[in-house]
Amino acid sequence: MIYEEVLEKAKKLMPPSCWVCKYCNGLACRGEIPGTGGKGTGQSFVRSYEKLAEIKVSMDTIYKKKEQDCSVTLFGKQFAAPIFAAPISGMASNYTGHFTEKSYAEKLIHGMLNVGCVAFTGDGVSSHFFNDPLSVIEKAGGMGIPTIKPWDQETIFNKIEQAKKAGVFAIAMDVDSAGLPLIFDSDKEVGPKNIRELSEIRSKIQVPFIIKGVMSVKGALKALESGADAIIVSNHGGRVLDHALAPVEVLPNIKEAIGDRMTILIDGAIRTGLDVFKVLALGADGVLIGRPYVVAAYGGNNLYKENNKRVKGCNENDRL
Template sequence: MGVEQARELMKGFCRVCPICNGKACIGEVPGMGGTGSGSSFMANVESLANIKLKMKVMATHTIPSTATTLLGLDLDIPVLAAPIGGTPFNMSKEISEEKYIMSLLQGCYEQGTVGCTGDGVPDYVYKSGFAAIKAVHGKGIPFLKPWEDTAFLKKAAEVKDLGTELIGIDIDSIGLGTVKMMGTSIPLRTPKQLETLIKKIPYKVILKGIMTPEEAQFAIDAGAAAIVVSNHGGRVLDSAPGTAQVLPSIADKVNGRIPVLVDGGIRFGADVLKMLALGAQAVMIGRPLTIAVFSDFDNGVQNYLAKIKKELVQTMLLTGCEKISDINNTVLYTE
């Protein structure tokens, strides 16, 4: 059990580094790395590390509360598990997709939050995710790739049995090598074509893979219920900026019209607070939670999320934030 177990099970896919920062896994897609030079993955981690927090300790408040709500979900912490799928070609040949995703979603459920599920080729990737969401009483968010309309809607129709009213689409996956490798492709869409697709989907749609204010506006125009500022963990476009760098201008543009989530390089409770201070309502954590699954299938995710919560409480306490809605950019040093 622990990191040694994860290192053993993930051999050839992930080195389980002390800090998951993209340096040891440059170009390893498929695998757990970032595409090309790995610079987009590394930029996610580095841009967060470069942000410094203002310590404010002269206050009267009590122990901070991390509870929040998002798209009708009550969350104990503003942290969701990012959708990560494709166990045998990205993570480990030893463990089934079902076992991996069930452990992830169960852990999130027990910690009072929600795990997202991924998609890919073959179909067992999304099917295992859907089964896990059903098992946790709908407390999960299924993410599908933006397949061509008929294929997409066929898969999306299966969401109706899961107990969730949310569905995500990772629109940035048009660039994903793993999908091409499997002999399929994903169409590019104009904002209008995206709107046509979203109109046919009977759930609230979360668009993931927004990196500019212009595309955030397109997402709103197309009818998205929320967006995720994300560069897919640095796996699609090389030389993208870190998500913490682009988040403020996107949050400004959205201006509270829909929730803004963000992922990429979030490793500590302080990183969660930084992302909220930069304008997000909640964050997603990817690779570290996958590694937590492989460290301990029964309690790894629960332990990791408990650690993040403890760090977030401590960071809120030391920056004068009593509740999640108190967090804003006054806690940040700005040049």
């Protein structure tokens, strides 16, 4: 199957949640949350795409031919490429409900492992947003990275214990996610974390700890001080704050300040191999890609023929 066919199939199933655009740039879905867009005017998502497109590549066309090797060692493991699947939750509220959290995690985690890479998984207000994908990671021998939301410390510690039992090789936290409308409006305690709280969280984790949602040099230095092993330079796909800078704009200064003291990953409108090349050249060690993998899961599976209806168990209550 070629990618155009994947898009065609996905187009039959995903609107009006995702419009399956030729270029996934945040324009058609501006402001669509629930859905796949950026918050408010959608500028943060759009800017992430545009600022990447503005970066141009300098060519040196005379060189010795050699085999290219894209493999990379991160977090003590070798991967076929410096590419991770980003955590995406809310299959019923943000998408058209053909997947549950678990069935999407199954496609994503096994799909990534099949190509020698791994996926991050997400979290949400209801416990199954974290637990269901985690059970898939556990079955895959711990080969996935759960991402915990910044709940109260006790809840976080419990989730860390669950992740440990599942044998995960790294744990992430999207510290920016109190800015998500559905998370903020929930009755759960959620909010920003300071260095002391993050250090406390770090002390409970024996595997690499990755802080997702760092968007400034100041933030990166605080993540370092808290003992994090890695950061993800990310504006959460433009979903937590309107008019934010693009991750690629802040990356070079963060790299300059951090050097090799932490692994630096980045996400936000990374769509092509050339985009990956650009951010690696600007100092990132690897990337995460989010929305296009959901499109691939929709279009790359026989959902249309076999199951052109909402999957069982996915209903209005199955929300973030």
